[in-house]
Amino acid sequence: MTNGIFFLRCQVIQGDAMETEFPKFDVCVANIPYGISSPLIAKLLFGTYHFRTATLLLQKEFARRLVAMPGDSEYNRLAANVRMVADVKLLMDVSKRDFVPMPRVDSSLVEIQPRGAPPEVDLAEWLGFTRECFGQKNKTLGAIFKQKRKILDLLKRSQRSERCTSDAPGTGSGIILGVLDDDGNDEACSDEDGDSGDRAAGFSTEEVGAFKERIAGALESTDLAGKRPSKMSNDELLYLLRLFNERGIWFQ
Numbered sequence: 403m404t405n406g407i408f409f410l411r412c413q414v415i416q417g418d419a420m421e422t423e424f425p426k427f428d429v430c431v432a433n434i435p436y437g438i439s440s441p442l443i444a445k446l447l448f449g450t451y452h453f454r455t456a457t458l459l460l461q462k463e464f465a466r467r468l469v470a471m472p473g474d475s476e477y478n479r480l481a482a483n484v485r486m487v488a489d490v491k492l493l494m495d496v497s498k499r500d501f502v503p504m505p506r507v508d509s510s511l512v513e514i515q516p517r518g519a520p521p522e523v524d525l526a527e528w529l530g531f532t533r534e535c536f537g538q539k540n541k542t543l544g545a546i547f548k549q550k551r552k553i554l555d556l557l558k559r560s561q562r563s564e565r566c567t568s569d570a571p572g573t574g575s576g577i578i579l580g581v582l583d584d585d586g587n588d589e590a591c592s593d594e595d596g597d598s599g600d601r602a603a604g605f606s607t608e609e610v611g612a613f614k615e616r617i618a619g620a621l622e623s624t625d626l627a628g629k630r631p632s633k634m635s636n637d638e639l640l641y642l643l644r645l646f647n648e649r650g651i652w653f654q
């Protein structure tokens with residue numbers, strides 16, 4: 403700094419933020435287009451970058467979902483996944499009236515600080531698990547994991563995972579970009595396919611029954627079956643994921 407003038411080493415890169423490889427950085431400060439909030443945060447947090455802090459201006463409602471805690475009505479998959487790897491803080495709201503021309507939405511400034519140590523979980527597995535849990539976040543875990551279609555889908559994935567145990571878990575940004583998309587509504591998932599559904603999926607009724615027992619066993623071994631994902635801490639979810647994995651139930 404000299405006489406009030408300071409010099410920044412600055413490199414201007416013109417490009418799509420989602421397509422462009424960022425150079426090494428320590429601090430990110432950005433007024434981003436709100437349409438890429440979710441994939442950009444995924445790129446920053448689940449890609450290959452190592453940075454100290456990111457301060458982002460986000461749409462107010464998105465920011466509220468990002469900082470939500472278990473039990474809050476806005477708590478969701480985005481918040482759970484981001485909290486697995488970072489601390490998130492709401493710094494301030496910024497009214498749309500503070501901009502010229504005035505946009506349609508209010509904004510909030512949020513600070514995201516990645517944790518130093520990587521989480522003690524395979525991220526691809528965690529992300530697959532939270533997708534299942536938060537797709538129906540207000541149902542009990544017991545109800546979510548009793549659904550026939552879900553059981554068949556998990557059986558398929560678990561068999562594939564067992565076949566591919568030598569593969570490195572995929573946590574590169576390529577597979578990660580869609581992972582923070584918010585949970586949907588509590589979609590209905592019917593239980594109606596009978597034995598013919600098992601056979602159509604390539605499994606015998608006995609195979610499906612045994613796998614269903616394994617899932618139920620994991621849930622019954624804790625008091626978590628009656629809990630709803632929207633009210634669960636990451637520690638509780640992680641505990642359940644480990645129980646599932648120990649029983650050969652895989653989510654990626």
Ligand SMILES: C[S@@+](CC[C@H](N)C(=O)[O-])C[C@H]1O[C@@H](n2cnc3c(N)ncnc32)[C@H](O)[C@@H]1O
Pocket residue numbers: 417418419420433434435436438
């Ligand atoms: C919210 S405005 C912020 C503009 C500027 N940073 C400012 O503070 O006045 C977001 C800007 O990002 C640009 N943009 C939109 N999509 C983008 C993308 N995928 N990659 C990079 N920039 C993008 C828009 O054209 C717009 O100029």
